[in-house]
Amino acid sequence: MKKILTCIISLLLLNRVMAQQATPISASMNKVKLDFMLDAGGRPEYKVDYAGKLLINVSRLGIKLANDISLDSNFVVINTERKSVDENWKPVWGEVSTIRNHYEQVTIHLKQKNNLGRLMDIVFRVFEDGVGFRYEFPVQPNLKYFIVSDEVTEFALTGDHKTFWIPGDYDTNEYPYSTTKISEIDNRSVVNGSDDIAVKVCPDKYAVQTPLMMKTADGLYINIHEAALVNYSAMLLHVDTKTLKLKASLVPDAVGNMAYMHAACHTPWRTIIVSNKAGEILTSKIILNLNDPSKIENTSWIKPMKFVGVWWEMQTGKSTWNYSNRSDTVGADGQLIPNHKHGGNTPNVERYIDFASKNGIKGVLVEGWNYGWENWFGNWQENVFSFVTPYPDFDVTAITQYAKAKGVVMIMHNETSGSATDYERQMDTAFRFMNKYGYTSVKTGYVGKIIPRGEHHDGAWMVNHYVRAVQKAAEYHIMIDEHEPVRPTGLQRTYPNWMACEAGRGNEYNAFGHGDKPEHETIMPFTRFMGGPMDFTPGILKVKDFTVLPNKQVHTTLVKQLALYVVLYSPIQMAADLPENYEKYADAFQFIKDVGVDWDDTKIIQAEPGEYITTARKEKGTENWFVGAVTNQDGRDEIAPLDFLNKGQKYIATIYADGDDADWDKNPESYKITSYLVDANTKIKLKLAPGGGAAISIKPVNIDIKGLTKYK
Numbered sequence: 001m002k003k004i005l006t007c008i009i010s011l012l013l014l015n016r017v018m019a020q021q022a023t024p025i026s027a028s029m030n031k032v033k034l035d036f037m038l039d040a041g042g043r044p045e046y047k048v049d050y051a052g053k054l055l056i057n058v059s060r061l062g063i064k065l066a067n068d069i070s071l072d073s074n075f076v077v078i079n080t081e082r083k084s085v086d087e088n089w090k091p092v093w094g095e096v097s098t099i100r101n102h103y104e105q106v107t108i109h110l111k112q113k114n115n116l117g118r119l120m121d122i123v124f125r126v127f128e129d130g131v132g133f134r135y136e137f138p139v140q141p142n143l144k145y146f147i148v149s150d151e152v153t154e155f156a157l158t159g160d161h162k163t164f165w166i167p168g169d170y171d172t173n174e175y176p177y178s179t180t181k182i183s184e185i186d187n188r189s190v191v192n193g194s195d196d197i198a199v200k201v202c203p204d205k206y207a208v209q210t211p212l213m214m215k216t217a218d219g220l221y222i223n224i225h226e227a228a229l230v231n232y233s234a235m236l237l238h239v240d241t242k243t244l245k246l247k248a249s250l251v252p253d254a255v256g257n258m259a260y261m262h263a264a265c266h267t268p269w270r271t272i273i274v275s276n277k278a279g280e281i282l283t284s285k286i287i288l289n290l291n292d293p294s295k296i297e298n299t300s301w302i303k304p305m306k307f308v309g310v311w312w313e314m315q316t317g318k319s320t321w322n323y324s325n326r327s328d329t330v331g332a333d334g335q336l337i338p339n340h341k342h343g344g345n346t347p348n349v350e351r352y353i354d355f356a357s358k359n360g361i362k363g364v365l366v367e368g369w370n371y372g373w374e375n376w377f378g379n380w381q382e383n384v385f386s387f388v389t390p391y392p393d394f395d396v397t398a399i400t401q402y403a404k405a406k407g408v409v410m411i412m413h414n415e416t417s418g419s420a421t422d423y424e425r426q427m428d429t430a431f432r433f434m435n436k437y438g439y440t441s442v443k444t445g446y447v448g449k450i451i452p453r454g455e456h457h458d459g460a461w462m463v464n465h466y467v468r469a470v471q472k473a474a475e476y477h478i479m480i481d482e483h484e485p486v487r488p489t490g491l492q493r494t495y496p497n498w499m500a501c502e503a504g505r506g507n508e509y510n511a512f513g514h515g516d517k518p519e520h521e522t523i524m525p526f527t528r529f530m531g532g533p534m535d536f537t538p539g540i541l542k543v544k545d546f547t548v549l550p551n552k553q554v555h556t557t558l559v560k561q562l563a564l565y566v567v568l569y570s571p572i573q574m575a576a577d578l579p580e581n582y583e584k585y586a587d588a589f590q591f592i593k594d595v596g597v598d599w600d601d602t603k604i605i606q607a608e609p610g611e612y613i614t615t616a617r618k619e620k621g622t623e624n625w626f627v628g629a630v631t632n633q634d635g636r637d638e639i640a641p642l643d644f645l646n647k648g649q650k651y652i653a654t655i656y657a658d659g660d661d662a663d664w665d666k667n668p669e670s671y672k673i674t675s676y677l678v679d680a681n682t683k684i685k686l687k688l689a690p691g692g693g694a695a696i697s698i699k700p701v702n703i704d705i706k707g708l709t710k711y712k
């Protein structure tokens with residue numbers, strides 16, 4: 001009798017589970033529909049439709065634990081909860097002044113059918129332009145501390161999409177992009193052909209990094225990334241080139257673990273952004289919306305700015321970071337012997353301060369100002385750099401006073417050479433030094449292997465280190481720009497003093513590597529910039545013959561360098577070239593002087609990854625608009641309608657265009673500048689040279705300016 005009863009109860013339970021399988025739990029918002037299912041083994045799965053068509057096929061979900069039962073099967077749904085949100089919020093700085101956060105949320109409460117009865121929630125947020133989901137682990141008796149060994153999450157693609165990718169790597173994203181079908185992804189050639197300066201490790205030759213940008217044969221654009229990456233390692237994607245399935249592949253720490261969790265806790269969000277318009281991928285706010293609001297209450301000290309720096313001259317071999325040469329580091333009296341090429345010397349720094357002050361550029365960065373540069377690269381030990389000891393020819397007191405008198409702020413540089421634990425010990429001292437000498441921001445760097453434990457740049461320990469540095473900087477009212485960190489995931493919303501980071505292949509590769517291909521900047525906004533701003537260092541106007549190294553040049557026209565200030569979003573933008581080159585091209589430099597760094601509004605006029613992007617932005621608190629257009633290696637004609645301007649208002653538009661004979665390779669520094677009266681009905685015809693661009697500044701005028709003709 002007991003047996004029969006147990007049998008009936010089991011059948012009833014099974015029925016419940018079967019019923020759950022048959023009827024997916026769904027949530028939708030306009031064209032985007034999400035379905036959650038459990039398969040017969042109690043394995044969580046999801047799929048996504050867009051405009052009634054399958055976008056992400058049935059894909060598995062779950063987490064595997066080190067030396068423990070995995071949280072990826074044997075589940076039942078014990079409850080679901082729903083929530084609708086439609087709110088607006090204002091970022092401290094950004095591409096727009098107000099952001100709408102509009103989603104349908106469904107939380108699936110799962111319980112494992114074993115004697116531990118572990119609980120795991122999967123939270124889905126469905127937006128108009130995609131889906132975010134994450135795993136949450138409530139407080140429970142049988143899951144307290146646990147170690148993540150793998151994440152089961154899949155993204156099953158429905159076709160062999162065109163994909164813009166860089167190879168999986170645990171330590172760097174400073175790669176050129178490859179454009180292939182999903183089925184053709186294979187890292188081997190790319191890894192060998194890369195000239196990156198950081199350490200490369202990732203055994204999986206079929207792993208790629210996110211943000212991963214794809215285009216379907218039907219013209220849909222799909223972007224996969226993550227949001228709010230804290231206390232977890234970065235997600236690479238393993239590509240199954242046969243089944244076209246992508247699977248989460250987490251970056252291990254020094255001992256091979258992926259994350260150390262303590263319930264209540266959660267993973268970062270996994271994001272799928274989708275649109276039939278490429279421009280809408282660029283304006284998606286899903287990643288920012290999935291991050292927490294600012295944890296910094298008083299943000300009045302956080303200020304976007306442009307800056308120049310004693311930097312490109314070192315990158316191009318004109319001067320050195322080091323004060324002395326390695327071979328004669330210490331003289332008879334124990335002093336460093338100068339090498340006479342040291343860039344960070346007081347008169348040279350004052351020259352940059354004068355230049356910044358004269359041209360309304362707020363900041364001056366100086367690299368190579370401190371002890372340690374004689375023997376740092378590849379010298380993997382702690383205490384290589386001092387963060388408080390200037391070289392003998394860098395008079396920090398005099399420089400501080402000089403900068404203050406000229407209305408300029410100095411930007412600190414802390415290269416840690418991967419010595420992150422040591423940097424944590426020294427951070428308070430370093431930030432106190434910055435406060436004492438009036439530095440309001442710092443560029444940090446993590447070149448090389450992370451010591452002492454051999455963590456990876458993108459592993460959980462370093463992920464938390466970057467956040468700790470930003471939190472510590474906030475205590476001292478310091479803004480931060482990190483080089484060689486993990487790629488951003490929207491945390492700048494939570495820590496608005498996290499102005500930018502590198503985590504990608506910037507302009508500097510044109511100085512020391514194979515360079516960036518002309519298509520590079522038409523891909524970057526769809527990939528690296530999806531998570532947040534980059535210190536790309538645009539504005540190299542002397543694009544040829546600038547370095548001591550042979551066969552180096554910037555792979556754009558001069559004008560395209562101007563356009564990057566609009567196309568590549570960052571609240572801090574370097575005017576990276578040397579003052580003497582800006583003086584040579586003073587009329588073109590005017591655009592860099594004028595262009596905004598913080599915006600009320602952003603419009604993508606046209607965009608196609610790998611081919612072209614034209615962006616218009618309205619400067620915060622003014623009626624000034626700036627337009628930037630970039631193209632790949634192909635020249636093109638395009639029309640930019642100015643219909644975003646206020647109706648009835650007249651404006652003066654200054655158009656910085658490639659010269660008729662311009663070409664990124666053969667004649668990159670050919671340009672012409674013209675000015676016209678324009679209004680909201682004007683359509684500007686732009687002719688972009690191969691590897692070229694266009695930049696337009698548009699300012700309202702209320703009087704007729706003599707000699708200015710209406711644009712026809």
Ligand code: NOJ
Pocket residue numbers: 311367415445447483484502508
């Ligand atoms: C690499 C950074 O990307 C670059 O900007 C910096 O000058 C060097 N490291 C030295 O810190």
Ligand code: CA
Pocket residue numbers: 174483484502
């Ligand atoms: Ca770098």
